[in-house]
Amino acid sequence: MTGGATSASERLTIALDLRSPFSYLALRPSFELVDETGVEVEWLPVRALTLSPPSRPGPGDDRGVRHRRYRAEMLAREIEVYAAAQGLTIEGPYRDGGADAVHLAWLWLRDGAPARFRAFLEEAFGRYWSRKLDPEQLDDVSALLDELALDGARFRHWADRDGPAALSASQARAAELGLLQAPAYRWQGELFLGRQHLPMLRWLLSGRSGEVPI
Amino acid sequence: MSGSRAAPAFPERFARLRGDARIAVYIDLKSPYAYLAIGPTRDLCRRLDVAIDWRPFTLDIPSYLGSARLAKDGKTVESSQRSNEQWSGVRYAYRDARRYARLRDLTIRGTVKIWDSSLAGIAMLWAKRRGALDRFLDEAYPPFWRRELDIEDASVLEAVLARAEIDATGFRDWARGEGRQLHDRSNAEAFDAGVYGVPTYLVEDEVWFGREHLPRIEWILLGRAGRAPEVANRSFRR
Numbered sequence: 001m002t003g004g005a006t007s008a009s010e011r012l013t014i015a016l017d018l019r020s021p022f023s024y025l026a027l028r029p030s031f032e033l034v035d036e037t038g039v040e041v042e043w044l045p046v047r048a049l050t051l052s053p054p055s056r057p058g059p060g061d062d063r064g065v066r067h068r069r070y071r072a073e074m075l076a077r078e079i080e081v082y083a084a085a086q087g088l089t090i091e092g093p094y095r096d097g098g099a100d101a102v103h104l105a106w107l108w109l110r111d112g113a114p115a116r117f118r119a120f121l122e123e124a125f126g127r128y129w130s131r132k133l134d135p136e137q138l139d140d141v142s143a144l145l146d147e148l149a150l151d152g153a154r155f156r157h158w159a160d161r162d163g164p165a166a167l168s169a170s171q172a173r174a175a176e177l178g179l180l181q182a183p184a185y186r187w188q189g190e191l192f193l194g195r196q197h198l199p200m201l202r203w204l205l206s207g208r209s210g211e212v213p214i
Numbered sequence: 215m216s217g218s219r220a221a222p223a224f225p226e227r228f229a230r231l232r233g234d235a236r237i238a239v240y241i242d243l244k245s246p247y248a249y250l251a252i253g254p255t256r257d258l259c260r261r262l263d264v265a266i267d268w269r270p271f272t273l274d275i276p277s278y279l280g281s282a283r284l285a286k287d288g289k290t291v292e293s294s295q296r297s298n299e300q301w302s303g304v305r306y307a308y309r310d311a312r313r314y315a316r317l318r319d320l321t322i323r324g325t326v327k328i329w330d331s332s333l334a335g336i337a338m339l340w341a342k343r344r345g346a347l348d349r350f351l352d353e354a355y356p357p358f359w360r361r362e363l364d365i366e367d368a369s370v371l372e373a374v375l376a377r378a379e380i381d382a383t384g385f386r387d388w389a390r391g392e393g394r395q396l397h398d399r400s401n402a403e404a405f406d407a408g409v410y411g412v413p414t415y416l417v418e419d420e421v422w423f424g425r426e427h428l429p430r431i432e433w434i435l436l437g438r439a440g441r442a443p444e445v446a447n448r449s450f451r452r
Contacts, residue, residue: 029444063277063405070410071278074423077224078445081420081430085442190313193306196426199448200314212317214254214425214449 011040012201013186015179017048018099018135021079021090024125026183026195028086031118033198037205043110043117045103046174048182051075053094090129099135102128104163105145107170108155116150123148224419231407232416235267237431240404240414241351242273243334243365246311246322249355251413251425253318256348258428258450262435268347270335270397271404271412275328278410314447315359322359334358334365335401336393341380349378 014030016023034041054072055065076093083090102124109117123144127133134140138159142152177186185192185201192201200213232238239255241248259266308324315322334354341350354374357363364370368386375382385393404414408421415422417431428450429443 063274066405067274067278067410070408073408074410074421077421081442082445085444191306191309193310194426194445196424196445196447199446211449213447214250214314214318 010188011042012205013042013044013177013179015044015046015174015177015182015184015186017046017182018102018125018128019050019095019097020048020182021051021083021093021129022194023048023182024088024090024129025079025082025086026198027121027125029195029198030183030185033202033205037202039205043106043121044174044177044179045099045106045170046179046182046184047098047171048180050096051094088129089126091131097136099128100167101138101141101159102133102135103170104138104159104167105141105155107166108158108163109150112158113150116148119148120145120150224421225408226419227407228416228421229419231404231409232418233267236264236417237435238267238269238416240269240271240409240412240416241338242271242331242412243338243354243358244275244325244329244331245273245412246308246315246359247424248412249320249322249359250311250314250318251428252351252355254425254428254450255413255415257452258432258435261450261452262432264435268338268342268351269400269404270338271409271414272330272332272335272397272401273412320356320359323361326361330366332394332397332401333368333371333389336389336397337371337375337385339393339396339400340382340385340388341375341378344380346378346380350375350380353378 012034016026016030033039052072054069054076055061057069058065061069079090079093105120105124106117109120124133124135124141127144128135133144138156142156144152145155146152174180178191179186181193183193183195185197187201187204197213199211203210203213237259239251241252255266308322312322337354338347338350341347354363354365354371357374358365363374368389372382372385375385411423413423413425415427415431417434420430420434422431424445426445426447429446429448432450433440433443
């Protein structure tokens with residue numbers, strides 16, 4: 001997944017945040033892109049801004065307030081409709097709190113057991129958005145790793161010893177690449193925000209062949 | 215929100231706003247994303263033999279994205295009431311629009327100010343009443359995005375109408391009276407219903423913002439057969 005012989009500029013960086021419903025919507029299509037193109041990927045967990053619910057209408061609402069409310073309503077519809085289209089459950093798209101424990105396991109698996117990385121990520125996203133996983137609790141995440149026949153105790157040891165530095169380095173890397181939103185993609189220095197760009201990325205990764213994106 | 219649910223309910227006001235049109239699309243001349251959406255929207259609707267009801271929607275950009283003006287060199291910021299986050303979003307949007315424009319040989323230059331495009335919206339209504347809106351769009355969008363049009367100048371818009379072979383006699387008076395009223399009323403109705411950006415698509419009871427939803431719009435227009443598609447900036451040329 002993070003190929004040793006591949007230079008950073010030839011790798012696609014995919015930035016997701018467990019707490020972002022749009023990241024969850026992007027997860028499967030992103031893996032499909034990777035499967036189809038065989039591109040080397042750096043999967044980066046990021047702390048993006050979380051979504052805010054639409055505000056309640058009030059008598060003093062100016063145009064800007066109404067604009068933001070309409071936009072929030074549109075995003076809520078988009079999440080609902082496209083989650084249904086993918087058969088995903090997204091219970092409550094507005095979440096507070098962090099996801100450090102899941103993001104730590106993400107880094108641990110990405111670098112140490114890449115073959116199991118995808119299974120973990122799909123399970124973690126699925127459980128989190130069904131409210132079956134507390135992403136800040138190392139015990140919960142260790143238990144999930146055990147369920148997936150990974151070594152939760154080993155992860156816990158690593159998380160206690162090396163986790164904070166790994167997380168901090170990962171966050172610095174995201175900031176360095178300008179990946180502060182999720183889902184986001186970076187290919188050859190170019191930033192793409194949102195999964196609607198997957199056709200463009202597919203086209204670029206295929207040597208600009210096939211259907212041209214619009 | 216659950217994957218087991220069928221299509222969610224969209225507020226009825228969107229279907230009312232759409233009216234009799236099978237598909238209504240709100241656009242603004244000063245939006246690069248509206249410019250990019252015109253081609254693929256036409257390709258899709260041509261293929262499905264569906265008429266598009268294009269409607270002008272004049273964006274009030276400072277109300278949600280702050281305001282700014284560039285100096286005459288087109289690069290230096292002369293005045294700005296934007297946060298760093300807003301600037302970052304605007305710069306990304308232009309970079310994003312340009313990379314897609316390049317693939318279709320379209321030119322999108324950054325604008326030097328936030329235009330009041332309401333007069334251009336009124337000209338759209340004028341052209342639409344004469345059954346020639348598509349010609350007007352083709353004559354207005356490319357030069358505007360090459361920074362060749364002052365769309366706040368009525369004489370410039372009259373020239374665009376003339377190039378589109380649309381009689382502009384009386385346009386100026388109409389733009390000051392009935393045309394302005396029509397534009398303002400239509401804009402207010404759209405905004406009150408929840409239209410806030412362009413391109414916005416109304417199809418059946420659904421409303422979508424952005425051309426990335428064209429795959430879903432195609433799926434709806436084809437009777438919702440098969441699995442609903444994902445968002446994608448993809449071509450509809452066949």
